[in-house]
Amino acid sequence: MDLLERAYSPEIFRQQGHQLVDVLANYLAKALSASPELPVNHWQAPEQQYCQAAENLLLPDTLAWMQHILHNSIHLHHPRFMGHQVCPPAPITALASMMTALLNNGMAVYEMGAPATALERLLIEQVAAKLGFDVSIASGFLTSGGTLANLTALLAARSHYAGTDVWRKGHTQPLALMVSEQAHYCVDRAARIMGWGEQGTIKIPVNERSQLRIERLESAYLAAQARGIQVIAVVGSACTTSTGSFDDLEAIGQFCRQHELWFHVDGAHGAAVAFSARHRHLVQGIEQADSIALDFHKMLMTPALVTALVFRQGERSYRTFSQQAEYLFGQAEPEWYNVGKRSLECTKLMMSVKAWALWQSLGPQVFEAYVDKVIANSATFAEIIRQRPCWELAVEPQCNIVCFRYRPLGLSDTETDALNAHIRQRLLEDGRFYIVQTTLHHRTWLRVTLVNPFTQAEDLETLLAFCEAMAKR
Ligand SMILES: Cc1ncc(COP(=O)(O)O)c(C=O)c1O
Structure with a gap:
């Protein structure tokens, strides 16, 4: 086979496709079950990521190269992914994308x-x-x-x-x-x-x-x-x-x-x-x-x-x-x-x-089930925040987005901003949760978008406990 025949070979496609679907199905199972082997994020600074990407391009095995990308990406199917407003796609939609x-x-x-x-x-x-x-x-x-x-x-x-x-x-x-x-x-x-x-x-x-x-x-x-x-x-x-x-x-x-x-x-x-x-x-x-x-x-x-x-x-x-x-x-x-x-x-x-x-x-009921679940999760989170001392809710959530912050007694506004920005940065580098931050009325707030319908109340409780531990440290 010459290069172009190899590039378009149905048999190579069949073989690589079957292997890749197996890899992705295993990945999905790990991500959805929050396996400790797979943190939400594998944080690396941009320059480090760049060097590693260049190094990985030298791998002779294409599937191994793809697995590296999979491992180092951010994992939206992980129940502790709560960052930006991009949903974990249902697998059938990924298959449709491939087609x-x-x-x-x-x-x-x-x-x-x-x-x-x-x-x-x-x-x-x-x-x-x-x-x-x-x-x-x-x-x-x-x-x-x-x-x-x-x-x-x-x-x-x-x-x-x-x-x-x-x-x-x-x-x-x-x-x-x-x-x-x-x-x-x-x-x-x-x-x-x-x-x-x-x-x-x-x-x-x-x-x-x-x-x-x-x-x-x-x-x-x-x-x-x-x-x-x-x-x-x-x-x-x-x-x-x-x-x-x-x-x-x-x-x-x-x-x-x-x-x-x-x-x-x-x-x-x-x-x-x-x-x-x-x-x-x-x-x-x-x-x-x-x-x-x-x-x-x-x-x-x-x-x-x-x-x-x-x-x-x-x-x-x-x-x-x-x-x-x-x-x-x-x-x-x-x-x-x-x-x-x-x-x-x-x-x-x-x-x-x-x-x-x-x-x-x-059927469209699946969209209804998703919307209902993620909005219910944000109501649960708001309740958890309200019940915990030193935590504040910015606005009563209407959708699946919640803004909140940690405010221990005695801190000024500026100190509270710095503390919450620090918490968010530590979480990013730690990789076990992914959340973001935003500015509202000139103050810094932590922000989650609960896009994963499998996020549990326990994940949300643990997030706050984690943040508190980081703040104290
Ligand atoms: C309210 C709103 N409008 C528009 C956009 C932009 O949409 P897209 O990222 O699909 O271009 C966003 C993205 O977060 C959004 O939240």
Whole structure:
């Protein structure tokens, strides 16, 4: 066999694939059972990691090389992984990912991914129905991440208000959006990408539960107008990144209707609660939104990146990019099946197959079970924190994100900040837990996102005991 024959050999693929699936299944069993052989994280400083990566490339056995990567990565399936908002994917979705990676259908046009395109439409219809949209007029597509989905939605808002002419001539009037000061940074970034500058994002203060203060919208809107800035959209957070707080979408929707503004919901993290009968009330009013972004890779058990961007009035999603690309699209009409017409991406992953893999095998109830479990875990953790002396809860959790800190008596604010930052750094280096930190109202807080449904109360108790021991040391 020459090199290229070896590179594409079905037999080598079969053999390596079987071995790799065995390795991964053993890994999964160890991670899920929190085997002491496998800490959550194997911390190494970046330079050390770099040297080791270069050394491992010299390994003659590809499977051994992959095992090194596996061992040194952070383990999301470990019940003590509680860091960022990326979920441990269900194994079937990983198998679907492998299949789509091999197929590599490009997806920009229908013929480069016909079944995945049809599945994408079916998925968007299901998601639109869950979000309370009228599926006969709603539509949308999948795109690579909440960041891109938020930008694409705001581009649609811009062409809705400034007209599709904005695409040819740009615009001269300063435009802006209004959003909670606690919103994800990608919203501000989207405004700056659109050329709106710093003044393009009007940050609205939050209340004691970290929700956008609705009563501040009107004055901020009028103040912008007085400065010659036209506000065209309000972005609701469902939920915020730092604390997992849900804005009052009903009230934001009403405000947008009153002022004829585009209402976008950044539901990248929390719009998944629409799958849960128990928690759906958190996004009450979401059906008034003009557009909604929802990540499957945050609370819906799917590997990154898979984001649904859904428009209440689907036809508006076609006006964003009125650009000709004859070699791809031919004609200018709306065509749901040529996804590249509406998405910022040209070639994109066959995301629908990953998202459907679990849905098709276990039904949407599996998402409901997951959402209910991880939110229940955060309520349990909040209760544990409340019962322990010297621990503080930043905000009563609504989702699966909890912010908290250790505050022994007699410490100043600055000392408390330093102590909690130190605890988090020690935990990172220790590797038996993975949590992160955040800043709220200029103070440092520890933060967990309980993404693993197998995290137990005992894990959470042990985390606090660990932190206390580290603090005392
Ligand atoms: C509320 C919110 N919006 C958007 C994003 C960005 O999403 P992505 O990482 O999928 O681009 C995040 C990421 O954490 C988020 O929490």
